[in-house]
Amino acid sequence: MKTRAMTSTSNASKQTAPATPKREAILSAALEAFATRGVNGVAVPEIAERASVGTGTIYRYFENKEALVNALYCEEKRALRRRLTEHLDPEGEPRALFDEFWNRLVRFARERPAAFRFLELQDHLAYLDPESLALEHRVLSPIRAACEALQQRDVFRSDVRAEVLMTLIWGAFVQLFKTERAGYLSLAEADINSARDACWHMCTSTR
Amino acid sequence: MKTRAMTSTSNASKQTAPATPKREAILSAALEAFATRGVNGVAVPEIAERASVGTGTIYRYFENKEALVNALYCEEKRALRRRLTEHLDPEGEPRALFDEFWNRLVRFARERPAAFRFLELQDHLAYLDPESLALEHRVLSPIRAACEALQQRDVFRSDVRAEVLMTLIWGAFVQLFKTERAGYLSLAEADINSARDACWHMCTSTR
Amino acid sequence: MKTRAMTSTSNASKQTAPATPKREAILSAALEAFATRGVNGVAVPEIAERASVGTGTIYRYFENKEALVNALYCEEKRALRRRLTEHLDPEGEPRALFDEFWNRLVRFARERPAAFRFLELQDHLAYLDPESLALEHRVLSPIRAACEALQQRDVFRSDVRAEVLMTLIWGAFVQLFKTERAGYLSLAEADINSARDACWHMCTSTR
Amino acid sequence: MKTRAMTSTSNASKQTAPATPKREAILSAALEAFATRGVNGVAVPEIAERASVGTGTIYRYFENKEALVNALYCEEKRALRRRLTEHLDPEGEPRALFDEFWNRLVRFARERPAAFRFLELQDHLAYLDPESLALEHRVLSPIRAACEALQQRDVFRSDVRAEVLMTLIWGAFVQLFKTERAGYLSLAEADINSARDACWHMCTSTR
DNA sequence: GATGAATGAGATTTCATTCAT
């Protein structure tokens, strides 16, 4: 209701809205705050202050707090997907492909730690609308396709379903950085590489 | 006898308080609610209602909401630790040991899904006091010790630090059930077993 | 949603809720405030203060401000209806009946000026739910029936539809007190009686 | 020419300001909106949108929302007064005069329903300044004079004070259209005419 | 002059906590 401040291009709904500086500032401030204390742990005026914006301004760009969370989730999921799939040749040499994929994840986690953490939050699930949740699939489906292809080519083990294998790698990776962030672990370059090797073996070895 | 519920036993602090039925009802109700909607998404009176207890009663057993969260966290972490370590012979045959460990995790996740989910929540981090957080170590240290022992015996690969290996397995396992809970995956017995095998290979294989 | 503070008897919905002192205080404070400045002109904390009650307490008794307005409207419409119809013999001598009816209106307007004014407010129409609006009919229908009966008995003129006649009297009466309240008119006993006579003539005379 | 819109003509204050198209558009949009949802129920930017004008533009023509309400009230009261008094011969044949007066009211209510409704709103009372309120008198005084004259000529009954009689007619008339607007009544030509007759009898009959 | 994005004071509503019973 009321005039929507921005209108999107004709494409599918929940399109990334045009990036005005204020909108970016709000999303960025919200991301940092949510990543640290969870969606329910952050008050809207606090986001406004971090974004150097009036409280009311947030409501010009987003219908309500829930819409802000959804927009943020979609933007970041899309950014992650872009990072993982862009210019990646799924037909390439398997091990190189796997390493490249792993490195892209590492770069995302290192360069955008708040985004990485936010995407893995649990407590925003209550906020996410079906459309946002659908994005999850769009991120994972190319990865699953790659897993299946590698199973076909007998590179990856076939005694584990592709979805399961994918989940194991994803979980292992996420936990690595989550544990580091919690201060229980400090990851040297070597640790990350050895973890990558271990995951590769998880996918390929059968004895 | 006017002893405050919290300070009854002489032992170290945050000791499991005497288990009165009301206290149990409160913890159990809180666990279910928190697991579903996050700590910040649940109002105290709602916990009281689910526990069939007056709102004020919660404050007889717990100083405040934060204390309730911490007590819950500690109880559940301890329960998990007990499940994982009790009657487990760390000197046994490695693969059997690993399988047993994996199966215990599975049983915990299956029998106490709310507890499992609650322990992995992020949004209670702000609530947890140092003491609660310390418990994390107490749960993980015997596992790390086991990992290290297996590395010594050349069963587990040594090119990955024990903490890292442990983290990878833990993350893989948690993600499996998280994904199932989100509805993206349904885990058959065979899936869980094949995942276990894959994790075993991650730890042992080096080529 | 949430626990309703009070439950009603088994009868039809929007039953007058049991009259607790706080609830009465809130309704009474709201009535005074709304009558003076309109529903949209009064903030909830102000009602709370007038009622010597915490702001939150209002939300224990009423779902939201709108529900408070509706409850108030219903209670007052019912009170008015009771006043107008209670122990009134519709078969009595016409002029005496008319005078009695008029006097009852006068008493209501004099004794409960805020209620009288509130019921005639226009700006709460946006707030009223269908059920509240239906009450309007329940108040007016016995009056219309009386008008029709008097037309049948050739006491009231028949060249004006009963609904129209009723509306004219009602409007004339309301305006009398509205104008007095606005300070444009001061009504002596004699004025009210002469107005009553004039209205009687409006209903009966045909030349 | 930097003259403020409000202070242009030399005449008495709150003079009808020069009628620029934008000013008219704003007043007209405000009238429609206020009539439907009350002064407090309409946001200024919404008026701007309905008027196809920038929000800020409203503040070029009116000091603030209150001033807008007052200007609107004055314009419409004046329009009503003009309609009722212009080219009306107060010395004419009484019944014809009364009918003409009634018909003018009907035409106003029919042709400018929003204005009619707005003038009867209660929730703008808090907004009206003394000057606006004084207009009420200017509208009513010629009518009262006519009533008094008719009483002198023994056409109107004299047992009711002129102010009271006037109030009764006015109230009866207003209620008629208010009830129609609320959907409780639909007024045919015949109803309006019979109501007029009844009101005439109210003023003239004494037995 | 005209605009409408931006603002922050203030409105509505929620909820952790208290306290009289």
Added chain:
DNA sequence: TATGAATGAAATCTCATTCAT
């Protein structure tokens, strides 16, 4: 000891008004 009605601080959201363009 147990209760749950009551509270008010804090959260979400709205809107009259301003001001840079």
